[in-house]
Amino acid sequence: MLETKANPNISKSTGLPRKRFYRARAHSNPLSDSHFPVPISPSHVDYSLHYPHFFPSSDQSDSSKKIQFADIGCGFGGLLISLSTLFPETLMIGMELRDKVTEYVKERILALRVANPGQNQNISVTRTNSMKYIPNYFEKGQLSKMFFLFPDPHFKEKNHRRRVISTHLLDEYAYALGVGGIIYTITDVEELGEWMKACLESHPMFEALTEKELEADPVVELLSSATEEGQKVARNGGQTFRAVYRRVTPPL
Amino acid sequence: MKFSNFSNRSSEKRVTAVALSNDGLHVCFADKFGVVWVVDLDSVDSNQALVNKKAAQMLAHYCSIITSLEFSPDGRFIVSADRDFKIRVTVFPKKPLDGAHEIQSFCLGHTEFVSCLxxxxxxxxxxxxxxxxxxxxxxxxxxxxxxxxxxxxxxxxxxxxxxxxxxxxxxxxxxxxxxxxxxxxxxxxxxxxxxxxxxxxxxxxxxxxxxxxxxxxxxxxxxxxxxxxxxxxxxxxxxxxxxxxxxxxxxxxxxxxxxxxxxxxxxxxxxxxxxxxxxxxxxxxxxxxxxxxxxxxxxxxxxxxxxxxxxxxxxxxxVKKQYSVEKREFRKRTRNDRKTKQ
Incomplete structure (x- = not known):
């Protein structure tokens, strides 16, 4: 608390971090060697650092509670915070590659926990390259929802392998998602929307949700309304392209 | 004994590992970008169709150099190791040319590149x-x-x-x-x-x-x-x-x-x-x-x-390059794209 008061990056009136002190470049190269710590395996992820309310000590052997939602490329964390109240008992994590942005989300969650005691204890953020290190964080079938909201479009064909949705990476996402788990993608770039849809459609371990199922899912609505990127698109009257798919057992 | 070359496949990237399936029907090879390709050997005996049979992408580690490829003794799995400390065990499918999508497990524990399997x-x-x-x-x-x-x-x-x-x-x-x-x-x-x-x-x-x-x-x-x-x-x-x-x-x-x-x-x-x-x-x-x-x-x-x-x-x-914080900061400061803007 004392520390946050002294921090000039945090607004005095709201107690929340101010975005302008956490400006970062819009893009980060996912191919470069990373120099942040990565857990050796999912059992090395320290839950007590992320969720002190649920894991008071670092000894987590007795608890079976695990992270179930992953927001890949969580950006400034808008979706996480909306989901946090919708699923207060579900642990979720945001994964972001840009260090300053991760720092912002971290401060934001801490400030929200102080402002609303007992709330937002189930969300956290980590700086990582999710294209490389998903298996280091999650066991097989651990996740029930994965979010890819407004990812970097990487227009040039040469850079398509930097896209976060690709046939090969979907293999890894299918590994981390349990059967029945749902993958949510949305973008305002038509070309990327088609690409993500095509990748998911052709993958044997994913099937599209029906219109009815999409309407019944309260999360679908948040995709375009909860995130900073989504609000920006809505403000400018832009179009969004959504693809929501379920993890299924592959046909033999 | 004498060996003879009966078919060639070329790869765009440098090949880093090869494995032959236990039944001898498929050759898998990995390139420097982390993609594992598969070649169907079934048709190679009959000398026609051979030339146009291309290698197909089967699986990939995300942009990591694959160091070793190995089939399990029962032929059910193909195991690939990379420089990102990972070993991936993938179910070898019935139709490998359509890709191997089902991951059985990841073997995680090494704290440096995995060199051999x-x-x-x-x-x-x-x-x-x-x-x-x-x-x-x-x-x-x-x-x-x-x-x-x-x-x-x-x-x-x-x-x-x-x-x-x-x-x-x-x-x-x-x-x-x-x-x-x-x-x-x-x-x-x-x-x-x-x-x-x-x-x-x-x-x-x-x-x-x-x-x-x-x-x-x-x-x-x-x-x-x-x-x-x-x-x-x-x-x-x-x-x-x-x-x-x-x-x-x-x-x-x-x-x-x-x-x-x-x-x-x-x-x-x-x-x-x-x-x-x-x-x-x-x-x-x-x-x-x-x-x-x-x-x-x-x-x-x-x-x-x-x-x-x-x-x-x-x-x-x-081995992953380790740069000191000062060096990284220096590189950020002297970045080219920012220089041209000023």
Whole structure:
């Protein structure tokens, strides 16, 4: 608390971090060697650092509670915070590659926990390259929802392998998602929307949700309304392209 | 015996690992970008259609160099290791050309690049266990269906190689190659900076690895980079090889040595006495050596240079670069795209 008061990056009136002190470049190269710590395996992820309310000590052997939602490329964390109240008992994590942005989300969650005691204890953020290190964080079938909201479009064909949705990476996402788990993608770039849809459609371990199922899912609505990127698109009257798919057992 | 080339496939990127499926119907190879390609050999016998049969992408590690590819003894899985400390176990599908999408497990535990893979299997354990060697100078034993780590053997430390070989602090000698001796649970391990080979014995019922013997090779600075066991004769063939050696008459070096004594009768590691064969004792003698090596005698300084070259090549390619915070900040400040804006 004392520390946050002294921090000039945090607004005095709201107690929340101010975005302008956490400006970062819009893009980060996912191919470069990373120099942040990565857990050796999912059992090395320290839950007590992320969720002190649920894991008071670092000894987590007795608890079976695990992270179930992953927001890949969580950006400034808008979706996480909306989901946090919708699923207060579900642990979720945001994964972001840009260090300053991760720092912002971290401060934001801490400030929200102080402002609303007992709330937002189930969300956290980590700086990582999710294209490389998903298996280091999650066991097989651990996740029930994965979010890819407004990812970097990487227009040039040469850079398509930097896209976060690709046939090969979907293999890894299918590994981390349990059967029945749902993958949510949305973008305002038509070309990327088609690409993500095509990748998911052709993958044997994913099937599209029906219109009815999409309407019944309260999360679908948040995709375009909860995130900073989504609000920006809505403000400018832009179009969004959504693809929501379920993890299924592959046909033999 | 004579080999002949019956078909060529070219890859756009440098190939880093190859594996042939147990039924001999598919060849898989991995490139430097982490993509594993598969070629169907079914049609190769009939000489037509051969040319237009292209390699298809089967799976990929995200932009990581794949260091080793191996099929499980029962042929159900293909295992791939990369420089990002990962081992991926993928179900080998019925139609590999459509891609291998189902991941059985990840074997995680190494703290440096994974350099080599091998399977230990016996008639009691036909499905076998995976062993892996790494830049962290450990050999690990895995259960591939769950991805769980069964045992870790710190080879360099346990074999007592530390004192004699440690120079400076960066000497975590990488494991360069692993080779299982057929029909027995011994594993030959080649380590950077060891003149010889370490034999590990693997207890499959207790699921443990232990050092059985360190076989040193006297007389020359022979540090093997690769080894393979022959099935019938109980021999272990080792190669120390390097290409593109600068500053010497020969641009490449290959030296072959053979260890004998791996017969079924002496399975007991305690009584096992391996013998390093002299050049004239190996099957084929000088004639074979000359064919394989180019010349019979190799100069000592060439060996030393080769060992050094292998070491630097491996660390340049596989070890992650560590930059200090100051260096990173400096690079950020002197970034080109920002300069042009000002």
């Amino acid at each position: 091998a399977f230990v299997s016996t008639s009691e354990y036909p499905q076998g266990f995976l062993v892996s060697g790494s830049g962290d100078s450990t050999v690990r034993l895995w259960n591939i269906s769950s991805g769980s780590l069964l045992d870790t053997c710190e080879v360099e430390m346990k074999a007592g190689l530390l004192e004699s070989n440690r120079r400076g602090e960066d000497c975590n000698s990488a494991i360069t190659d692993l080779c299982t001796i057929p029909d027995c649970t011994m594993i030959a391990v080649a380590i950077q900076s060891l003149q010889g080979i370490v034999l590990l014995s693997c207890d499959l019922s207790a699921r443990t690895l232990s050092i059985a013997k360190v076989v040193s090779i006297m007389g020359e600075t022979f540090i093997p980079t690769s080894s393979r066991a022959s099935f019938s004769a109980g021999l272990l063939w080792m190669v120390s090889g390097v290409s593109n050696l600068r500053g010497f008459d020969h641009h490449s070096l290959a030296r072959v040595r053979v260890i004998s004594g791996f017969n079924k009768s002496n399975l007991d590691p305690q009584e096992f006495e391996p013998i390093v064969l002299e050049d004239n004792e190996i099957p084929g003698g000088y004639k074979l050596l000359e064919k394989l090596q180019g010349s019979v005698v190799v100069e000592e300084k060439v060996f030393l240079a080769a060992a050094e070259a292998v070491k630097t090549a491996m660390s340049n390619l596989l």
